[in-house]
Amino acid sequence: MKPHLWLAALLLPFALAGTAHAAMPKHPAIRVTTLDGKPYDLAAERGHWVIVNFWATWCVPCVAEMPALSRYVATHPNVRAIGLAYDDSEPADIRAFLAKHPVVYPVAQVTLDKPLKDFDQPLGLPTTWLIAPDGTVAAHFLGPIDAAKLDAAIGKAK
Numbered sequence: 001m002k003p004h005l006w007l008a009a010l011l012l013p014f015a016l017a018g019t020a021h022a023a024m025p026k027h028p029a030i031r032v033t034t035l036d037g038k039p040y041d042l043a044a045e046r047g048h049w050v051i052v053n054f055w056a057t058w059c060v061p062c063v064a065e066m067p068a069l070s071r072y073v074a075t076h077p078n079v080r081a082i083g084l085a086y087d088d089s090e091p092a093d094i095r096a097f098l099a100k101h102p103v104v105y106p107v108a109q110v111t112l113d114k115p116l117k118d119f120d121q122p123l124g125l126p127t128t129w130l131i132a133p134d135g136t137v138a139a140h141f142l143g144p145i146d147a148a149k150l151d152a153a154i155g156k157a158k
Helices: 003-015 060-075 091-100 145-155
Strands: 032-033 039-043 049-055 078-085 107-110 126-133 137-142
Touching: 032 107, 049 060, 060 078, 060 145, 091 107, 126 145, 137 145
Parallel strands: 049 078, 078 107
Antiparallel strands: 032 039, 049 126, 126 137
C-alpha cells in the first residue's frame, strides 16, 4: 500500500471519532463487478442476510477475520457475503492475495476515487455492514467481527 494511504487509514478513525454516518438509503444498493469478472447486485440477495465487509490486503485485522467470515458463510445457509477490497492495489495483486487467502464469497474492489454511492466510506478497516433479508441495514461494525457478534446482531434484528 502507498505510504500516504497507510497513514490515512491508521489515523482516520481517530480524526473522525464521534462523527455520525451520513444517512443511508433504507435499502442500500451495491452493483459491482467482482474480481473474477462477474456482476454482483446486493438486491439479488434479498431473502438472505448479507455481510458487506470492507477490508484491505495490508490490514492485519482484516486478513485475520477473513477465515472466520468465510466459515460463517459456509455454515449458515441463509447468510451471504461480499468482500469489498478497499485497496488501491492492482486487481491482479488482490487476486493473487486471495489465491493465498481464499474465501467462499465474492470479492470486488472499491477505491477511494470510486466509492460506493449508498455506503459511507469506511472510517477504519475492517468495516462491516449486516444487511437484513428485507434489504435494510441491521448492524454496522467498525473493527474485526466474529461468529458471536454476527449471531448477536442477527438475533437482535429478528
